[in-house]
Amino acid sequence: MTVIADLPSSAPPSSDVETAAAADAGAAFVLESKGTWWHAGFHMTTATVGPALLTLPYALRGLGWRLGVAALTALAAVTFYCYLLVSRVLDRCEAAGRRHIRFRELAADVLGSQWASYLVLVVQTAINAGVTIGSILLAADCLQIIYLHAAPHGHLKLYHFVIVVAVVVALLSQMPSLHSLRYINLGSLVVSVGYTTLVSAACICAGSSSKAPTKDYSLSPSNSARTFNAFLSISILASVFGNSILPEIQATLAPPASGKMAKALVLCYSVLSLTFYFPAITGYWAFGNQVRSNVLKSLMPDTGPWLAPEWLLILAAVLVLLQLIAIALVYSQVAYEIIETKSADVARGRFSRRNLAPRVALRTAYVAGCALAAAMLPFFGEIIAVVGAVGYIPLDVVIPVVMYNMAPRGGGGRRSQAAYAANVAIMVVFVGLGVIGAVASVRKLAINADRFKLFSNGIS
Known part of the structure; x- marks a missing residue:
């Protein structure tokens, strides 16, 4: 693409950069740079392809067939492009002797303001904590589904399963670095293909059966409701494609990292x-405008028989559960990097008593805090569209195109005016979509507010 043709070839980072990184426990321990491009691909897939994709039929419900599929494809193209821009900006900085391993540092360097670092830190931290909370909650929900299928009259509540999931996540969180999760994330990639295949097969079974609801693909007759639903759907799509940790994932690549992230993105x-x-x-196709916000809920109605073979849906729930644990681990890494930068002594060994004790205590405390939020807010999954509008759209679309336009060209390369204009257009369009989508998402929450109860056994 002409937009990236003027990038200089990379060079290994300078010794000064390596020395600075070595003095940083967060970089040395959590974001160690030992991975290959396919390891980064595993991390990227876990961070991007998650059970949030089960909301996609609901997103199509607000847009209809043609506009829905077109929006899905457009968001895929735009996010791929924007992630590629972030990677290229990182490559430029590395070629100039400044290898950045944190999104906030990259933003401060390219945008020339420490406030940019604070903004990215706040938004990224909110997203990552939200994803961790949501992953624990949804994993507990999957456990509850499996439990109630085995023991229909069981007495365990949702918060019991939140505790179980939190214990597992806390134990696995003691793996010291993002790179050490590479095989877990490979497994996550495999199970994502597995459960989406199972869910798709279940939807075909449900849509072909006599028990399926009448298929109606019409949109709301109200112009205002139709407009709000469309922007809500776009916000959901932005959340589904969201990935707030690409620079941290690229940091796990063994230097020089230039060009490797493009393969991981592919x-x-x-x-x-x-x-x-x-x-x-x-x-x-199976449920039309009657599809629920999570298509699994449509396949497993609260009343009446399930609409697909029970073994198939339970297996899908198990695979979703496994991937949610991997997602919680990946999105916790930025928090762990911040914690270890402040608490660990890089001069001591990673597994020395001096570093191991605070790591276990602080990471466990972080997971416990996320689990408490998940148990207290069992409706947390309902705010995914708000997260997409106010978090993912700025971080994954707006900031990348702004950084690429502002980043200096290396090697005397000239700026492509067409690419610059295209990036500005993307920024303007998605700022508008983000604002309107946030309003639509908050409106949806307000409409459903009476169903939300603290520490309940789900949404009432």
Whole structure:
């Protein structure tokens, strides 16, 4: 693409950069740079392809067939492009002897303001904590589904399963670095393909059965409701494609990292193309505008028999549960990096008593805090569209195109005016979509507010 043709070739980071990184416990311990491009691809896939994709049929419900599929494809293209821009900006900085391993540091360097670092830190931390909370909650929900299937009259509540999931996440969180999760994330990639295949098959079974609801793909007759639903759907799509930790993932690549992340992105979006379209299309086809915000809930109605073979849906729930644990681990890494930068002594060994004790205590405390929020807010999954509008759209679309336009060209390369104009257009469009989508998302929450109860056994 002409937009990236003027990038200089990379060079290994300077010794000064390596020395600075070595003095930083967060960089040395949590974001160690030992990975290959396919390891980064595993991390990217886990961070991007998650059970949030089960909301895609609901997103199509607000847009209809043609506009929905077009919006899904457009968001895939735009996010791939923006992630590629972030990677290219990181490559430029590395070629200039400044290898950045944190999103906030990259923003401060390129945008020339420490306030940019604070803004990215706040938004990124909010997103990452939110994803961790949501992952624990949804994993507990999957456990509850499995439990109630085995023991229909069981007395365990949702918060019991939150505790179980939190214990597992806390134990696995003691793995010291993002790189050490590479095989867990490979497993996450495999199970994502597995459960999306199962859910798609279940939707086909449900849509073909006599028990399926009448298929109605019409949009709301009210112009205002139709408009709000469309922007809500776009916010959901932005959340589904969201990935707030690309610079931290690129940091795990062994230097020089230049060019490797593009391969990782191709791997990620190859998996994404398999896992997003099938459940989105089959789920919307099976249930039409009656589809619920999570298509699994449509397949497992609260009353009446399940609409697909029980073994298939339980297996899908198990695979979703496994991936949610991996997602919680990946999105906790930025918090762990911040914690270890402040608490660990890089001069001591990673597993020395001096560093191990605070790591275990602080990481466990972080997971416990997220679990408490999940138990207290069992409706947390309902705010995914708000997260997409106010978090993912700025961090994943707006800031990348602004950084690319502002980043200095290396090697005397000239700025492409067409690319610059395209980036400005993307920024303007998505700022508008983000603002309107946030309003639509908050409106949806307000409408459903009476269903939300603290520490309840789910949404009432």
